[in-house]
Amino acid sequence: MLIAPNEVQQVSNAMMNMLHDEEIEIVNSFHDAVLAKDIDKIDELFKVLQFDIEDHFTTEEDMMEESKFYAAQIHKAEHDTMRGKVKDIQADWDKNKDPAAVQEFLEGEFKKWIVLHVARWDAETAMHIGDNM
């Protein structure tokens, strides 16, 4: 398991917690496929993960816009950085089909990023939005 459910903190908005739970579940399945070096499964779940990340980020960005969150641009910029990294690692995967490179990305950068991002930006955004969206 790449990320245990209690490693990503709960924030004060139910929708955001749901998005995070869903993403942890998908990224853990993806990580399992990477460890198993199951090329077809990695191909399949990479698309699922990318779709889910986009859904997660866009939903938060829409919520920030609607609630006029004061740091929406900075929060979105963090999403954009990760969007770029996922795109790069996906391009690298398509070319080299190297599970070790994906594993390194997931266990290092991605895991660290999601834990810190939720603690820093999502928690603050959720506090601003509250639990009514």
Ligand SMILES: [Fe+2]
């Ligand atoms: Fe989030």
Ligand SMILES: [Fe+2]
């Ligand atoms: Fe976020």
